[in-house]
Amino acid sequence: MVNPQQHSPGAPPVRAALPDVAQVWTWLHAVPDPEIPVISLTDLGIIRDVAYEDDNLVVTVTPTYSGCPATSIINLDIETALRGHGVDSLELRRQLSPAWTTDWLTDEGREKLEKYGIAPPQPAGGPDKCPQCGSQHVEKMSQFGSTPCKAQWRCTACLEPFDYFKCI
Amino acid sequence: MAPVDKEMLTQFLLRMGDNTLILGHRVSEWCGHAPVLEEDIALANTALDLIGQTQFWLGYAAEVMEDGKSADDIAFLRDAWDFRNLLLLELPNGDFGQTLMRQFLFDAYQSILLPRLMKSSDQRIAEIAEKASKEVAYHVERSAETVVGLGDGTEESHKRMQAALDRLWPYVGEMFASDEVDAAMAAAGVAPDPATLREEYNALIGKVLSEATLTIPDSDFAHKGGRTGATHTEHLGHLLSQMQWLQRAYPGATW
Numbered sequence A: 001m002v003n004p005q006q007h008s009p010g011a012p013p014v015r016a017a018l019p020d021v022a023q024v025w026t027w028l029h030a031v032p033d034p035e036i037p038v039i040s041l042t043d044l045g046i047i048r049d050v051a052y053e054d055d056n057l058v059v060t061v062t063p064t065y066s067g068c069p070a071t072s073i074i075n076l077d078i079e080t081a082l083r084g085h086g087v088d089s090l091e092l093r094r095q096l097s098p099a100w101t102t103d104w105l106t107d108e109g110r111e112k113l114e115k116y117g118i119a120p121p122q123p124a125g126g127p128d129k130c131p132q133c134g135s136q137h138v139e140k141m142s143q144f145g146s147t148p149c150k151a152q153w154r155c156t157a158c159l160e161p162f163d164y165f166k167c168i
Numbered sequence B: 001m002a003p004v005d006k007e008m009l010t011q012f013l014l015r016m017g018d019n020t021l022i023l024g025h026r027v028s029e030w031c032g033h034a035p036v037l038e039e040d041i042a043l044a045n046t047a048l049d050l051i052g053q054t055q056f057w058l059g060y061a062a063e064v065m066e067d068g069k070s071a072d073d074i075a076f077l078r079d080a081w082d083f084r085n086l087l088l089l090e091l092p093n094g095d096f097g098q099t100l101m102r103q104f105l106f107d108a109y110q111s112i113l114l115p116r117l118m119k120s121s122d123q124r125i126a127e128i129a130e131k132a133s134k135e136v137a138y139h140v141e142r143s144a145e146t147v148v149g150l151g152d153g154t155e156e157s158h159k160r161m162q163a164a165l166d167r168l169w170p171y172v173g174e175m176f177a178s179d180e181v182d183a184a185m186a187a188a189g190v191a192p193d194p195a196t197l198r199e200e201y202n203a204l205i206g207k208v209l210s211e212a213t214l215t216i217p218d219s220d221f222a223h224k225g226g227r228t229g230a231t232h233t234e235h236l237g238h239l240l241s242q243m244q245w246l247q248r249a250y251p252g253a254t255w
Helices: A020-031 A070-084 A107-116 B007-029 B037-065 B071-076 B094-115 B122-152 B155-171 B182-186 B194-211 B237-245 B247-249
Strands: A047-053 A056-061 A089-095 A138-142 A150-155 A160-167
Touching: A020 A047, A020 A070, A047 A138, A056 A070, A070 A089, A138 B037, B007 B037, B007 B071, B007 B094, B007 B182, B007 B237, B037 B071, B037 B094, B037 B122, B071 B247, B094 B122, B094 B155, B122 B155, B122 B194, B182 B194, B237 B247
Parallel strands: A056 A089
Antiparallel strands: A047 A056, A138 A150, A150 A160
16 A cells, blocks of 8 residues: 555545456466366466556456356356455456367366366367276267266276366 | 448358357257257257357347347347348258258358358458357267268168258258358458358268268259348248247346
8 A cells, every 4th residue: 555645746546556467367266167166267278368458457268168158157256256356447358269279278277177077188089098997998978068168978997977078 | 352341241240140049049949858868968068059159140240230239139139031041040950860960061061161261351250260160170070970870870760861861952052052242251351152162061061971871862952042031931930939039028138
């Protein structure tokens, strides 16, 4: 806080210093994905930019899938989190290009997914192993799953079905 | 390059958005009715992607029209004659095989058109196409696989898939029936003339349908009138009465 005494008369009222961008990233790192809460929005790679335009904080977000119903919840969660940290001048901007790719999932995000029982995306187009028992004997049940970002697979060793995070 | 005519651009965007909207709605009718759970989920996810893409296309159309309407207004408050979707997409679903055959015939078209649109002189169109083309690549993989699986499946599934192809084939030609809107888009570098995509389309579907042991009907006859809005089928009005009833009964209702 700046001491108002130090200000020249007639200057605009002084507000608390704006949180720096690195701090905002840390806060966003704590916001979970609404459908796969084990990973955060930054793990998912959908926060493309955090920057100030004057005093206005602009957070640029890219959708995972065009019709993903979580998109509006994600925006709401970002807004709730940042307002909770005292950000009052905030704008969320949608960015379509470059289109989201699972290459933007962080290594930390991939680890968290696997630990949670969701096989992380692989360039080969299918999981490399069962996230439960580690067997490489897996087969596809459906190209789609419980959310737009996942497909259904099963392990032929432990016989458990599991989610695979689609590689796009 | 020729300047972009706003009215022509609007028509082009409505065609793109109405295609995904009407097919998205048709596919969503399967929710809770598919033969197995996995297919039910797959169909619902496909519908979701299509509706998502609709929001981008119609959202942009609304901006270009500059008359204060939203994508929702365009989707829910127009009547049948204002829709610009292909007739193929408004046809009733038929059985599961026919639904997947229609999906394949449209996915194949989109999978060829969208990569071209990524090079559009209109940056917004290029961005939407970039996003949508990833989803379409996934859709066409599944619909092609399913068409092959069912076509080259049992005697019954083969018979049904051939019947589906025979039924839907006369609706394929409309995709390539270009008019003055397409000419204007091509001249402005916004979109390719769809007639120029036919050869690549024929090669793609020819390969998949032959693998599916299905025979493409030997006729070029094409029902037209969807993408121009001139002659929709009687099915569109019934679809709209279900899709639009809430906004019609309770104008301005919001979640």
